[in-house]
Amino acid sequence: MKHHLNPQQWLILLAVMLTASIGDSLLAYGMAQVGPVSTAHLGLLLHALSNLWVILGILCLLGFFASYLTALSWADLTFVLPSTAFGYVVVAFISRFWLHEHISPYRWLGILLIVCGVGFVANGPARTEHATHPGVEVDPLA
């Protein structure tokens, strides 16, 4: 079992953090260009798929899912999830500095708490060692 991550694995965790937040931001930017979609005009969703920003957002989110699954193959869920939460922090910075949105003091405090939370797990082992099996074969529902 791996307890400490190598540089490539840290890069994958970084991809988990960045691709989700950047993908969401790209989708939001693209959908703002497409305009509001109502249930009466669901065809607009297909039209949205031709928007470059929406396409880039979907590609980013596919990258997120691939890197998230890769991370789960060598790290605990309770290690990876706070890392994904760090994406909220990235979104807040994108909102502030790219979209020029106002970030309230409550949000800055929330960002600080998430950073602290990620810091707690980042210093610990990435994966629980199961004494019964030295490999990776664990049936979680057994």
Place this chain on the structure above:
Amino acid sequence: MTATSLFETWATILTVAGTAVAGDVLTAGAMRSLGDLDHIRARSGMIGAIRAVTGSPMFLLGVCSMAASFFSLLFTLSNVDLSLAAPASASLTFIGNAFAAKLFLKERVDSRRWMAAIFVCAGVVLLAH
């Protein structure tokens, strides 16, 4: 808010969080039983890795749970304010995942990880303000 609508509000939020936790735990369990994806990719290539992942019934069940969570979130948002539904379901998902990971995945959720879950949970709630 009446008692019935309060119950419906929290029932839908709990459904979103419950299905999200099930999705996360099932996909995490599937990935753990498959082993290191980097090794699989090195051995069988990208197509082999994709085939290994999508051939896992537990993974597919996890994806179905995630889809159920997404649609139940959409349903919730049609009845409940975003400012309540999004942070409440995200926070409950973080705490629920810590319990489920300990219970089903046998992860060692030590005080550091509990603190992380609580801090992230509180942070998500504050971000919604």
